[in-house]
Structures are given as structure tokens and as C-alpha cells.
Amino acid sequence: MSDVADSLEPSFLSIGNGDDQRQIAMQLRAARKGVKGPTFVWLSGYRSDMSGTKALELDALAERLGLSCIRFDYSGHGQSGGRFTDGTISRWLEEALAVIDHAKPKRIVLVGSSMGGWIALRLIQELRKRKKTPAIQGLVLIAPAPDFTIDLIEPNLSDVELTSLAERGYFEEPSDYSLEPNIFTRALIEDGRANRVLTGIIETGCPVHILQGMQDQDVPFSHSLKLVEHLPADDVVLTLVRDGDHRLSRPQDIERMLSAAETLALHNHP
Template structure:
């Protein structure tokens, strides 16, 4: 079933203090009374927001199943405040934690796309480390890109890009999805090393279903195989989609995502 995209009318949550203060836009669908199941949490990719096709389709699934759903925009994205160039994995993780804490669901299924897969893994780690709710009931990772700054960007930097990082603190790269270039800052790359997850066993404490296109030009499917190697303690399913690209937004891809989420969210 396809959900028609609509304009979000978000609420706002202030995160950070002083110069780090920013207003984070979020949209929440509350769980229907007496309806079992987890709240779905959408975690967008780099330069994506909560109004994208997959995010809205996820909200539609929550509506049909009577589940809660949380969508939000990272700072510098969509309807949230803050400057994009100030963004780091730590900063966006802080915002995810703040929004979830504010809404306070009892259990969640984390659904992360591309960079959102990295945020999802770090979010699960932080919730377990702090011993706070909610319980992570499951994770669906779509073309996940954990450690992408270390594994995918840094090794392929050109001399010109390295010079730009040293001189300007960032470099630009043409985007396939936008007329505006992608901007990668030295701060983002340095912070990425502080948030590495593919250095040992990643304990999520929940089942994980990974959806990965084999024609993905941004995150090669070998990266998903590497992630699986670091999830030996969990119930992990990897679905390789032979003709799938990075976005995995075709109707058949959306159906795979929704089926995987429903299987984890509903007892």
C-alpha cells in the first residue's frame, strides 16, 4: 500500500545549550490504546529528512497496525534548526536520544537508512550502556553505512580533497540526488572515528534485519557483509537485492522494508 506524501506539521524540541542549541523538528504518532507492539523510529540518511518516501511509508504502516511512530530531522536537515556543517555523528545521535527520551516509548523498532543505520547501531549501544528505556525490540537497516567516514570516504580521498580538508576544513562532492554538492567536514570525519562500531562485536540486544542492494554505488554490499560479521551475538537476517540501488525506494523495496518492520514490531 502506498502512502501519499504530505507536508509535516512538526513539533519542536530544543537540544543543546549555548552555541550548541538547536531546535529539532519531530512528528509523533501515538500508539493506539491497548494495541500491542513497538513504536517505530525512523532514522534518516545523510542529507535526507523525515518527509522522504520510506519515512512516510513507515508512518503509514504504523497507522495501519495501530503502532506509534517517531520521525525527526537531524539538525541542519529538513525542518530542524542548526547548520548542516556543524553536524557530526555524535551531534545527530544526541538529537535522536533526546527526541526518544522526550516521547518515552516503552519499546522501539529502529529503522535506519544509510547513515541512519550507523545512528541506529550507536543508539542501541547508548541505550544499553546507560541502562535506560526504551527497550530496542528490533532493528531494520536499509543499505546501512556504519563507519562510512572511516571505511568508505577516507580511503578514497583525492589529493585535492585532502588539501581542501586541511585548508578549508571541508571538501565538496557532487551529489547524485541533489543539485547541491555533498559537504564533508574535517569535524565529521574526526568524530566518525570516535563513533566507530565495526571494531568488535556490536551488541544490539535485538534481532536485526538488513536490506542491501547489490547495485548500490554508494555503500557496496560488501559493507553489509562486514557488518554481519560484527553481529555474531544477535539474530541477523541479511536480504541482498540483486537489482537494488542505494535508495531502495521502489515499490517492491518498500514492501520488503514494511514486511521486515512488521515482523519485528508486532508480537
């Protein structure tokens, strides 16, 4: 693994109008001169950002291969503007589309972690509706959490949480990764229902490699098995890591991610 540092100053993209306007922080790595290949697009998880270990390691891989790489922070995350509590899947998807439209890559390999896996699948659905769009060359999903508000949160809400949602519009729960609690809003949960992907076959049009820890306390590995049932049978690889947790950010986990990303970038030309 590389000794990576996130020292570059981000650029910012303005999205939305009026009170809805927010500044989205981006790190856009250009390809090395003369190198032709896809652009890696990193999609972070809930409350994660583009300066996390996996995001930086993907960027370092792009640098080694001479490829371009797009990283950005959703609104309310990292260095981007906007309030976290305004965030929904639709809103963060809009930002992902806007960043890709701004960068104008010709071919992309999407790498989505946790909620970023849901955003990646929705992103593909939206891009496939367009006539002019980047070719999607591959998809790497790390502990993917598509439909997590519907499948993993709503069925397990306590009476106290349901009351908080009804009266305050959100509920809180302790986070294993931060001193600050996780906040889940009614808007996020209601919007999640409008963005469901586990309802039929998800046509990705590209090879998919899923990495999933079997000791994941946030997204059980059965959820990745369910996702596989909704993907076309061809070109889907699921790697179950017996002792892996949700983050999958140990050196051996990072190597699995980088290997999958590099294989899809270099050995899968459309």
C-alpha cells in the same frame, strides 16, 4: 503501498545550550487507543529527512497497525534548525537520544537508512549503558553505512580533497540526488573515528534485518557483509537485492522494508 502525505505540522524540541542550541523538528504519531506494541523510530540518512518516501511509508505502516512512530530531522536537515556543516555523528546521535527521551517509548523498533544505520547502532550502544531505557525489540537497516567516513570516504580521498580539508575544513563532491553538492567536513570525519562500531562484536540484544542493494554505488554490498561479521550470529537476516540501488525506494523495496518492520514489531515480543 499507501498514498502517503506528510501534512502534519511538526513539533519542536530544543537541544543544546547557548550558541549550540538548535530546534529539532519531530513528527510523533501516537498509538491507537487500546493497541499495545512497540514504537517505530525512523533514522534518516545523510542529507535525508523525515519526509522521504521510506520514512512516510513506515509512518503509514504504524498508522495501519495502530502503533506509535517517531520521525525527526537531524539538525541542519529538513525542518530542523542548526547548520548542516556543524553536523557530526556525535551531534546527530545526541539529537536521536533526546527525541527518544522526550517521547518516552517503552519498546522500540529502530529503522535506519544509510547513515541512519550507523546512528541506530550507536544509539543501541548508548541505550544499553543505561538502567532505565526502552526495550529494543528489533532493528531494520537499509543500505547501512556504519563507519562510512572511515571505511568509504577516508581511503578514497584525492589530493585535491585532502588539501581542501586541510585548508578549508571541508570538501565537496557532486550528489546523485541533489543539485547541491555533498559537503563533508573535517569535523565529521574526525568525529567519525570516535564513533566507530566495526571494531568488535556489536551487541544489539535484538533481531536484525538488513536490506542491501547489490547495485549500490554509494555503499557497496560488501560493507553489509562486513557488518554481519560484527553482529552476533543469532537472529541476523541479510537480504541482498540483486538489482537494488542505494535508495531502495522502489515499490518492491518498500514492501521488503515494511515486511521486515512489521515482522519485528508484531512477532518478536521480548
